[in-house]
Amino acid sequence: MKLPIFIADAFTTKAFCGNPAAVCLLENKLGEDMHQKIAQEMNLSETAFIRKLHPTDNFTQKNVSSTLTFVTLSGELRVRRGEDDIVLDFPLYPAHPQDFHEVEDLIKTAIGDTLVQDICYSPDTKNLLVRLSDTYNRSFLENLKVNTQNLLQVENTGKVKGLILTLKGESDGQARAFDFYSRYFAPWFGVAEDPVTGSTHTVLGSYWSQQLGKKNMHAFQCSHRGGELEISLRPDGRVDISGSAAIVLEGTLTA
Known part of the structure; x- marks a missing residue:
């Protein structure tokens, strides 16, 4: 099994700064045990597994301007591309x-x-x-x-x-x-x-x-x-x- 994988440093423009995360692209669903093994191998606090919910979804599309919705274990996460950055849509929590x-x-x-x-x-x-x-x-x-x-x-x-x-x-x-x-x-x-x-x-x-x-x-x-x-x-x-x-x-x- 061969899977495309990336490491991205978020909230920065410089390598080796920001928040490092591994991102693994999946065509088919993997078992939880395999998720854990890959995350342990990457040795990062965040490892994300992204799988298409619809066959027509395109991982390689470069000019995404609309909002993408990720269905996660913590609920839906909406993301869109800004002019020079990536925008995450969150609830606002009072303190x-x-x-x-x-x-x-x-x-x-x-x-x-x-x-x-x-x-x-x-x-x-x-x-x-x-x-x-x-x-x-x-x-x-x-x-x-x-x-x-x-x-x-x-x-x-x-x-x-x-x-x-x-x-x-x-x-x-x-x-x-x-x-x-x-x-x-x-x-x-x-x-x-x-x-x-x-x-x-x-x-x-x-x-x-x-x-x-x-x-x-x-x-x-x-x-x-x-x-x-x-x-x-x-x-x-x-x-x-x-x-x-x-x-x-x-x-x-x-x-």
Whole structure:
């Protein structure tokens, strides 16, 4: 069995930055065991398997301008090609104020005595959003040592499944300043730190839109790989999250 396979770095224009993902194109359905074996062989946190639902669908079409709908295990994902990027259509999830004392042990374990300005919780995604003090800058967030190893030992009754650290943006000499920065940790799912996370920006977009009074925002996730995202809140209560992608590997998998 020979399968076309790619590795793409999402939310970046540069190879070896952004969020790496393997994409395997299928003509026929594979068993779950084979999915797992291929994902383990690729050794990436994201491996996607794309199969045509209709024989007339064309994987090689270059100029796709309409919206494509992917039926996934997490629900439908709608994607369209923008002028210079790819646009993902997500629900927008609100983040509600969270009492510090209820999550104090978790926060202290993760970031010690780092100053915190605001804490919110998203019940839809089970993400805890921790906004660091405005006295910090991007460099501080990038270099912050986060203790993810001990987070699993903190009692939280399953309420928190992901930790978002975020910081207000600043004018840092960029041609276009970033509105906010973030990092994301999910050791509860075996991910110490995710390089760039589109889904967390469904929460970050909601939070920072209220804080900044903006519907369109430019964001940067400060992992060691780093990635840029454009956030656009829509009138229908959803959010467009867009970014570029760089294909760094194209080949054939033999199984």
